[in-house]
Amino acid sequence: MTVIKVFERPKLKNPILIEGLPGVGNIGRVAVGYLIEELGAKKFAQLYSEHFFPFVMLHENYQIHLLKNEFYYWKAKKPGQRDLILLIGDCQSLSTHGHYEIIETILNFVEKFGVKEMFTIGGLATGEIEDKPKVLGAVSHKELAKKYGKFGIDFSAGERVGYIVGASGLFLGLGKERGMKGVCMLGETSGFPIVTDPKAADVVLEALTKILKIKIDTTKLDKRVAEMEKFIKKVEDLQRKALTQISKEEKAPVKGKEQLRYIG
Amino acid sequence: MTVIKVFERPKLKNPILIEGLPGVGNIGRVAVGYLIEELGAKKFAQLYSEHFFPFVMLHENYQIHLLKNEFYYWKAKKPGQRDLILLIGDCQSLSTHGHYEIIETILNFVEKFGVKEMFTIGGLATGEIEDKPKVLGAVSHKELAKKYGKFGIDFSAGERVGYIVGASGLFLGLGKERGMKGVCMLGETSGFPIVTDPKAADVVLEALTKILKIKIDTTKLDKRVAEMEKFIKKVEDLQRKALTQISKEEKAPVKGKEQLRYIG
């Protein structure tokens, strides 16, 4: 059960998908979230799934918030720019197989709008505080490394990491199976859990906006990240708590005098 | 595999769904169970699911009881009242993704009877024995907090909790996706496991019956709760025992002299 609810069916011309779901350092979530705000992109669909955590969050003290991934679009304003579909969300799949199901569902959906290219954004946990975080890159097709190498992306990620877990990588892998091309941009970040890293998001945004020929004001990024962080941290905290709670309940000792008699 | 078996298809006029599945303090289960008895509501459908525990309970020493959720209806008797669909049950989903599947199945079902509004009932575990438990509330739509604030519901739950796990919250979240409006009522309760809290159920019932313009005699609540508690505790005990048993079996050491030879 993975459902996409569509509010509007915009006509887009050869759009690029930009993925920014939560992950290490929440770099994608923050970068794409900020891009959406600055561009004034419009929400046109949202997804929920049985692979998300089975709870709702409370915001503004009493309002229910279902865990979601959200689709926004933005139409090119100037020559050289491209129409965009921007994907952000509260979470990724809780189960391993859910990742495949959710990403295939999303690819089926965006393919109908003509998506043939994508940029995905993640973090690379270095274990150290990075003063000048780099952007590392991985690609679905070899030629893309040449094309985008000039935008400050370091295409030697494989020397330091062997794999990309979750959405940022699977979007490229599964997209390639249907003929889509993709670049994954990984911002270096410490990787300490539950830390949102605006510095890494900033360097990724810099490269991404150059590629997309978009100009945005990044001076408000720090402030906005601080705001966003509250919500993102809350989701993370809650998921951890709920996981711990569920785990505790499953391990709770059985009380009562009645002797255990198992029947089969 | 989540199946709803329907005994009767009552014609209902703009009915409200009242959900009372088991949870912390079993407040919803007790409150809605009592309401069903006092109103003389009629059972018209029941649900079972592969996401429930794979056992049957024995009651009256030798009768098999399959784990179920049950649907009752009640038709308005006086002006100002509304038709009701009341949902109670033995358990919620065992697996995380099962919650989504079961609740979507239920929403599909009650939507056909015209449900557009719902009240869900849960407990808020405070860790302390509450002498005067409050009813905290959460809503799918902001305006509902204003509308129902006057019935003694405290709409500041979010100050104290960040999320609602399971049915009480997901009904509102998933219902909202299809245009339904909902209020979740949470009775304060200690939250010690395997405790049914009639006091908290009482304060929730008080607010709920005021809202629904229904008068019921709550003097029998304590006695009925004591009766209900036996059955509810039994389900909980058995689930815990079965979980522990399953866990033990999975961890049982392998005996025998034959050396382990793994082939792949």
Add this chain to the structure above:
Amino acid sequence: MTVIKVFERPKLKNPILIEGLPGVGNIGRVAVGYLIEELGAKKFAQLYSEHFFPFVMLHENYQIHLLKNEFYYWKAKKPGQRDLILLIGDCQSLSTHGHYEIIETILNFVEKFGVKEMFTIGGLATGEIEDKPKVLGAVSHKELAKKYGKFGIDFSAGERVGYIVGASGLFLGLGKERGMKGVCMLGETSGFPIVTDPKAADVVLEALTKILKIKIDTTKLDKRVAEMEKFIKKVEDLQRKALTQISKEEKAPVKGKEQLRYIG
């Protein structure tokens, strides 16, 4: 993926289903297996499922054996007897939700042959060696306890146990939902793991054959059980080993100097 492969579609008159899948003491497996041999019942279908363990066993040193449940039929020979469908197997579901799926699949299948009644056989683990094991019973419908009480079945199981896990109980619970009637017969057994209990199987067989008005020679039971036990124990041993092996592999420490860098 639960598949039933049918070799023959016998015409049966109002047949009774007798279930004997493995469980505590393997009482059902042994009793029904022996009944099949003594009656000369004919195999007409077999089931395999993704919910079984993903391995094959080797028997006679080099022959592959896929884990299966098997269906046999026997036609009534004398007045007062009934046609039978007998179900035995190597295992039950590995996952909790698999039980529901497999049993519903089986009920769909046997319903087409006209099954409206069933006897399921399990064990009740007492924790003690029983010199004179009793047969305890549970029923889908109250009136059955009266009907079958005279055959030496003790219908007070509920005083000593609260639930029946797995097939023996769920067949009755799920069968009842489609109007089938059933009796579960539980032989008292020590319940020490990996022990097949012929004594308990004997007392269950005694009651069952009386009910079914069938006469079989039980003098060979001990010998046959010793033979059957080898195979049944092998399946159990292997499942335990495989579970332990899988668990070890999942916990195996990661080696190598390369520092872990997680990307998301």
Add this chain to the structure above:
Amino acid sequence: MTVIKVFERPKLKNPILIEGLPGVGNIGRVAVGYLIEELGAKKFAQLYSEHFFPFVMLHENYQIHLLKNEFYYWKAKKPGQRDLILLIGDCQSLSTHGHYEIIETILNFVEKFGVKEMFTIGGLATGEIEDKPKVLGAVSHKELAKKYGKFGIDFSAGERVGYIVGASGLFLGLGKERGMKGVCMLGETSGFPIVTDPKAADVVLEALTKILKIKIDTTKLDKRVAEMEKFIKKVEDLQRKALTQISKEEKAPVKGKEQLRYIG
């Protein structure tokens, strides 16, 4: 979600399936991989599945590699030879039930090309370094042991092992259900984790090529295995790391002063 993407639909005459997915010692993977190279077999399809690990690997520093199983074909060149479908891959199913789904999907696929016979290749972990590893065999049908005993396969595997986990065994078990015949060849190997065993692959290849009446030059095997090993080890390492990482994250303690309040 298990998808086979087909590049070409070769017309094959009574082809034999040769399975070489990763397992103990990676014997099948190495032997069939080498066979594909030496024969110049052509890739015609590939499979990916939600039951694989949800990550992509990076190779040549920046190229994304989705986990896959791959199908190659080779047409008989000389009398006595048979057309072949060769199956290799990066991994087997992560979940127990995934094995059944993936193998049934593959059997459905190859059945359309006329496959009625198969050879599967695995390893038998002996716990010791084998100087002269043997090839042990298991079969779907008794008569195959006679037929292939003369090729140096020892059909007494069952004396030393009781079961075959995963693809090598299930292909035979599930294939038999649809009338296919199969032989599983198990090379003796130490079974120390993350070791690719070219010696065991060599003896299996020797027997297999004799059976298939194919001549290949095995002098390059050691060198090629060393090359292949890098990639295979990487997949294994990454899976282990990812598993450990996921497990750590799930166990991470919850921090923060906010008291846990669980609502249900």
